[in-house]
Amino acid sequence: MQMKGTTQFSSSRNDSNCTSDSRISQVIFPLLYTFLFLVGLTMNGLAMWVFFKISSKSNFIIFLKNTVISDFLMILTFPFKILSDAKLVSWVLRGFVCQVTQVVFYFTMYISILFLALITVDRYQKATSPFRSPTPRSLLAAKLLSTAVWLSMFALSLPNMILNNKKKTPRSVRKCALLKSEFGLVWHEIVTYICQLIFWVSLAVIVVYYLLISRELYKSYKRTRCTGKASKKTVNLKVFIIIAVFFICFVPFHFTRIPYTLSQTRDVFDCSAQNTLFYLKETTLWLTSLNACLDPFIYFFLCKSFRKSLLAMLCQHRAVPGLGAHTKGQNEGDDTDETPL
Template identity: 85%
Template sequence: MKATTNFGYSRNDTNCTSDNKLSQAIFPLLYTILFLVGITMNGLAMWVFFKISSKSNFIIFLKNTVISDFLMILTFPFKILSDAKLVSWVLRGFVCQVTQVVFYFTMYISILFLGLITIDRYQKATSPFRTSTPRKLLGAKILSTAIWISMFALSLPNMILTNKKKTPKNVKKCALLKSEFGLVWHEIVNYICQLIFWVNLVVIVVCYILISKELYKSYKRTRSRGKASKKTVNLKVFIIIAVFFICFVPFHFTRIPYTLSQTRDVFECSAQNTLFYLKESTLWLTSLNACLDPFIYFFLCKSFRKSLLDMLCKHTALSELRAQMKEQNEGDDTDETPL
């Protein structure tokens, strides 16, 4: 029987790799689509958000989310080039040591802020007339900073401990580049991240149950004609839980067994490969979060929506004015005679 405490899987079974046409062609294509859509949407979202003052906890949390998503998207080109084998194997080592760590770092920051956003929406549903005081805003900024620092402190050792000499053979599996303690730390961080996910999942589900109760009470109190419109607007808040379940739940049912397959000698090669494809497929769904979050900003943040629409209207009006001026210039056949 194989010892379940053996962290030497990656050392003993280096021939079990998952390279084939699926991981080399389909996943890079899917990530390319996400990159093009995500960089456009989040670039626009960042532009809009940093024209808006941080006048509420909600906006502060949304701003942190868009920064996190943008950083995640910047890691996609490295994964695309590495998985498609379009560049030297040296880049694969860089992906294992740096960009893959940044990807997971930003993922869990997004999960934490989605949890905080949900709590804020619950408070808004139960106390719609509450105002943000300077003290509350400062608390939200301090909490946001603490989240970034804590997640960075967890992630940095994963970069430092991926310190084995890189070769064309061992870069095929990131676990092969980790020291013995690096494998242990990787598994510890995985359990901490799982805890972050499950705590936030419980928080989000509980908050939405309470929000649903508030909506139902509100619906029962008034059945006037205007109520249907109000109900439709209120239901937009459920976009958060929809995004959370689509993007993060499938991956976290896969991650623990996959991590065990990378750090412990407990799975046969066929099982390792199956877990690899499950992990890659569900990981793509987590990446989809960077493209879905802008819909949360648009539907739930009035300041964001107003600023975006105002900006688009000004751009449209300016384009129309330029087109009119161009037509006038093209229609003017008068020659200018130099004096």
């Protein structure tokens, strides 16, 4: 049984004659990632600058800070992918991409997925207990949980770097799977299934809690509809930006990832099917990368402290007399960090 499994992995790994359309892989995708890199670096750099000025006095802000760090790390991997895919540098960089930056990319992707799920749970708690103040114990628990997320994903990802240890040659770096040892291919497939589990559990959590949030919003709407405050309903709907970002960025990729991984680690698809899966994977992977550009909208629309700090910085930059000071005064007098539901 073991010998059969080894043969299955080896045959796929040695199949390096199947090539894809270079115009798509070397031109279109590098241009798309260049756009994301420029936009994402600007938006997340600004977001990090703002968050450094905000104290971590709620679970919500702690989770948002971790998300922006994860997104920023993901964005830093884009130049390596752009240069490698466009073949603007030597094949040696492709080996580095396979061993390091591609692993970091997936590492940060699943960290973002986990934190979006945690943020959703926090939003539900805010909906049901809008006036509950965070305690030192709850803040410590949020920080410990955030640390556990980072350490767990790092423990899963590190072997993918270590086991990517076959000799790098111009031929072998065409596909990252060709650089993995036999156990490296097995581990890669195991991690893929674990990450799929993380995604589907996170998706279930987000869907269930958004149904609960919707119920709370409907109850709130019924209580206020007779007061003529129609605008309140519109403001409350901003919370659905999280589930919108999640479905746009992560759902398509996870319907593609398992068959694509099987095409890389096992000899189960012909060349035409491998190419089709490659294009589907690259397209949906670009959508996951788009998450780094969409998350700042979550910060702006749902985090009151972030929004006020950002507007204050912009006002000071434009040197509008008195306006920046006025916004700062609002910040200091407001005990609520996040936009209530």
